[in-house]
Amino acid sequence: MRFPIVILSFLLAICLVSVDTKAAMLEPATELTTALSASSVSERDKAITLLRDNTSPQATALLTALRDGRLMLDRESGTLYIADTGDTLTNALTGELISKNQDTPLRKVGTSNRQRQEISAILDSRMLTSSDVQARRIAAAALTTTLTPAIDRETLTTLLTTEKDGQTRDSLNTAWALLTSAETQSSTEDLLRAITALEKNAQGPARQTLEKLARADNATVATTASEALYRLRVKTEWAGFAETLFFGLSLGSIMVLAAIGLTITFGVMGVINMAHGEMMMLGAYTAWGLQQILPGHTGLALLLAIPASFMVSGGMGILLERTVIRFLYGRPLETLLATFGISLILQQAVRTLISPMNRAVASPEFMSGMWQISSNFSLTCNRVYIIIFCMITFGLIYAAMHKTRLGLEVRAVSQNRSMARAMGIRDARVDALTFGLGSGIAGMAGVALSQITNVGPNLGQTYIIDSFMVVVFGGVGNLWGTLVGGLTLGVANKILEPISGAMLSRIIILVGIILFIQKRPRGLFPQKGRAAEG
């Protein structure tokens, strides 16, 4: 029983001690106050000298405030305050918080440029020895942003022997390499070590230094540096290529999502649904609407939007099929016109009911931000999620088409309608459900789209021609064709974009597809056998 009591009293003691240090007066209080309240700026030197070796948090706070011009002097009482971002002032010496009073005659404690630099140097070196890993990392990284790091070699060498954190060590090594390269009398051996260190972190100054070393008089150093530069260039090119590929895949994923519904409806019913883009638009607006209903729960709203948009667009699809499209079977060109009319009505309806202006759908926190893979290659999270979302959706649809009863019926009707009817499949029901499924997927594509662009009445129009191209390119009614076609077009677009500009790359791709269709009128993966006829 005694043991816990001991621990408890020990903890209590720690608490008391920590409270005690917080409330402690920053010493030497009188000298500091005199030096800082003097009107002459040169008096501040004394205060800086006094605080140079004082590593207490209060001293650091005071120095930071002094550098940033947030240190205030109450001219009546002579008390020093640190102005906080809010409405409070902190007593610089005692750490006591008081609320800001309009009447207090506050005066900023001024500093010279040189003094601010000196304080920054003190603070930086203090951060390098700080117990907080993050602070050390930031401070070490800051050293590598100039050609000549503001630190002397001895300090750096000592730090390198004590530092345990890998990332900090890397930065310190780079700083060491920068220093070594900047000095004229460094030995060849040191320079070669410097090159290895510089190659690891090849950003801005490090790269410049490497380029300088490649032109050095020392032949060994020059060749090693050139080799390092060459390796770096190859690496950068690979990273650039990977990035293009990634952007292409994410664009392709959107195209696949948009086109997959289209290929299903077209494959089964031979119906060109020109209102498909508007189904995407409805899905995107569903995501926006849910975010309006659930403010503050961006992520939840977005997750709910996926099934909700499927329902909204799918429901709209079934409604259209029952009221318009079923009267036009066997007349694909007329269906094309009728669905185009519907797309115009839907667009105008959104314009009238909601607004002709674009709306932004917020991205939830887990989707924003970057995913750093290497120093010069990072992925934006929302695009990663879109690729994953596309793959999952594709997998589900593929499973639905090949593993479920409905999928079997859909495939039967698409291959031979009259035979399927003869086998007892109710083709009218299959048609309605297929159309609903295709439209529902379009709605889900709209949710994905809302994460990378603004939602507006013209959203569908922008993507409809591209989705048609994907379907035609991949081969109608073929899911794999759509996947390959969509991803290919996305990647091709992104590869061409830097070469020829966004507009021209789209034109090139459109013309390319028109020519491709001449060569293979039924797309990449044509339907084979009897299904291809008629």
Add this chain to the structure above:
Amino acid sequence: MFVEEKVFDRSTAIFTATVAVAAAIVTIAGLTPANSPLHVSSYIVSLLGKYITYAILALAVDLVWGYLGILSLGHGAFFALGGYALGMYLMRQIGAQGVYGNPDLPDFMVFLNWDSLPWYWLGSDNFLFAALLVLLLPGLLAFVFGWLAFGSRVSGVYLSIITQAMTYALMLAFFRNEMGFGGNNGLTDFKSLLGFSLQSDSMRVALFAASAIMLLCAYLVCRSVVASRLGRVCVAIRDAESRTRFIGYRVENVKLAVFTLSAMIAGVGGALYVPQVGIINPGEFAPLNSIEIVVCVALGGRGRLYGAVIGAFVMNFIKTWFTAAMPDAWLFALGMVFVLTTLFLPSGLIGLPAQLRRLLQKINRRNHTAANAKGAKA
């Protein structure tokens, strides 16, 4: 045995006479002094002239859709190309009257800091050459496109989609400043045609009259194609493509010839459109424009050339009225026209009387049988 069909049959005679008389009346009314009760303002004359150019385009669409079964969603591209061909000439006619006063370069080129005309603008100051381009440019595009598409037997919905992609790609291309056709703004600020000011009332009436004459010419050209042996083959291709091919006709060549002719007619429409509207910009390439014309044809009744003309007039009249009276409702109305036409007017407005007659007969027969049944019971 082939029974020769007369080019100038009864419906053609009625149509040409109606158009000629109506156009003559409008022309005379437009030329009367402004204070006379018969006067028609130059705005109305230009508006009617614009309708006529759309009617020419609709004729071109009906020739390929109604008789050949090719649903082109890109005919607006041929129309716009014809417009650009004449627009280039009109641009050069501005001469030193432009904002920058450069006698050799159009304003937008001065603005882009170009120091000389691109090669494809050479000869654009010659009216005859421009007139030739109006026919050749759309014709050439249609020939190349058709040669590729028909040769590899792209047909049906696929063809519709790639024609749409074609006009869309052209729209994107003409939006680029580097193309040398004025980019976003297109060609505009025209001053004169053949030395006559485009702003004068008499010029507007003259342009209207020219459009009406061109409509009649285009109609007679289409009619002569349709009434000829070629027209018979076209209808055969529309109704049974494989059979026609197996009989021994070169389906591709027929399609290519008629498609190219249709594109040229569309180009003439575009060339007449530009001086009356005063601007040509990449918006004319928008897929919506092409589809709108297709719906004009469907509304009027396809497969009968005058149906396309009637459809174009009715549609554009509705459009003018809606965009002035309630602009927000225009797209609703257009969408409804698309849906209702395809659902309830399979043979368009000109087929409506026959459709109603059939409906009446059906109701009569039903009443008759119902009455008979009642009589039998009693």
